[in-house]
Amino acid sequence: MTTPAATARVLSIALDETSDPPLRPLPAEVARLLAEVAAPPRLVAHLRAVHDVAGRIADWVGGRCPALVVDREAVLFGAATHDIGKVLHPGELSGPGSRHEAAGRDLLLAHGVPDQLARFAGGHATWDAPGVGMEDLLVSLADKVWKNKRVPGLEDLVVAELARVGGRPVWEEFLALDAFLTDVGEDADRRLAWQAGHPVRG
Template sequence: MITDALHRALTAPGDPPLRPLPDEVAALLVTLHAPPRLAAHLRAVHDVAAQLTTALAERFPQLTVDRAAVLFGAATHDIGKVVHPAELSGPGSAHEIAGRELLLRHGVPATLARFAATHAAWREDGIDVDDLLVGVADKVWKGKRVGDLEDLVVDRLAAVTGRERWSVFLELDEILDRIAADADRRLAFQATHPVRAGRVP
């Protein structure tokens, strides 16, 4: 049974308005008795990922992105914090592998479960553009800009468009600045939802 606090985190409109999570993700968070603050955070990052992928499709149509995968990845990237709730309000990376394992146990394909582990592992070999975009969304939702991460996205965009890096950088920077402008309101939305650990069935 869903608590009132988790229901609010999943359904409150937010300011700016936040898209709802995919139905299967919302249902999983209810099953896991996820902390309301985690649900609010996942909504914020999912919404930013939607804005980011839409803008990139408009500005850089040559870039091949699995938008559905990126959105699912953004919606579940921190789900391991159900297992490691202390990492909701403090540092730690134990939630990354735990999140992937949790998703796999609940029948999520490995191709989608991976984002729980890769969203902070963007320096590793074999990370594709979809993983990078989930990582960017997980930073820019709160207005944080990570130059090394964004440079990797610029490299991908320059390669597929044949454009100069500086030109691509300026366009990506404009997109991210626009999204980051609402960071304080997203942070305020997240802060209104309590940190309360649930249990994992």
């Protein structure tokens, strides 16, 4: 059971204005859900950092390739909830593990989140699986790039889709995405420091 103080802390991390680094707030419904499930402060901070980067990526993709249909709100929701299963597996907040993935999807479903949105929690680490859509790729990309981790295979899938829909050469899309992600990565240290400023336990 969550206390009023714990709820207030979660909502503050999720929604209050930040300046170093500036991060867009989490969706209000996600903030309320994180408070309801007593998400640890470090997890809320992580989700907010990844959500901010996902928003930047979605905006860039929309500007770069307007013909590519991407459900921006799904990307933002997916980024904001992708690791929610770590509420049930807190050891994976500070160490490796994948049990949080299926647990996160099930947790979201149990709270009335539709499967098309809950799927991101279960699949954000399996971006190379058959049939993965662009929204899934962008959530996975945000979950890497927020800390300036570059994954060539993942980026190649995004580039291929940009080139296919936009009609530009693959090399041109590669250079454009690389430049953009390099720029996003420049703030990684500030995002990591902000996340580290929040304790693993509430």
